Amino acid sequence: NAGVTQTPKFQVLKTGQSMTLQCAQDMNHEYMSWYRQDPGMGLRLIHYSVGAGITDQGEVPNGYNVSRSTTEDFPLRLLSAAPSQTSVYFCASSSTGSRNTEAFFGQGTRLTVV
């Protein structure tokens, strides 16, 4: 069972570079989301999607872009990396058949912006 798969696991970027963090799930979940985790601040929601073609902003969306062209994939794009975006990024998915559903997380991408 693959579940939620994130790539890459580690990445170092220079300030101003762009990149895409990949997230794929094989559970046919409609709902997918991206979080960042920073020390002492818990996980904060960046963007989310309730289905293909539908995305919305979370708590900390600035500097990030998303799209959802398929049910399986939900990539996160950093448009122009900044040191403040150094963080661990997690992708999650869950079903929307009922609101009482379990969230599944990927193993994370550790990003350093220098």
Place this chain on the structure above:
Amino acid sequence: KQEVTQIPAALSVPEGENLVLNCSFTDSAIYNLQWFRQDPGKGLTSLLLIQSSQREQTSGRLNASLDKSSGRSTLYIAASQPGDSATYLCAVRGSARQLTFGSGTQLTVLP
């Protein structure tokens, strides 16, 4: 805006002790609450999911309770083991299916 607080931030106990981790939330209009475990440098592993209509949920040595009206949940770990050492996170799911996380409790179980 929903806020989730976990107390204590860190806890160290000797092996074999029973312990309780606390989670409180400000908006009682939740759909469910989920407890996760996170090992250093790893992702989040789901431990227990409590639906808003439930009072508690059990899995092995773990028992989670939910008091929605008072905005509280507890995670009870029985007979703790060194392998239980990890950070425990609680998250509540509100409207639009979004999860709001607490900052976690870092648990160390000493052999």
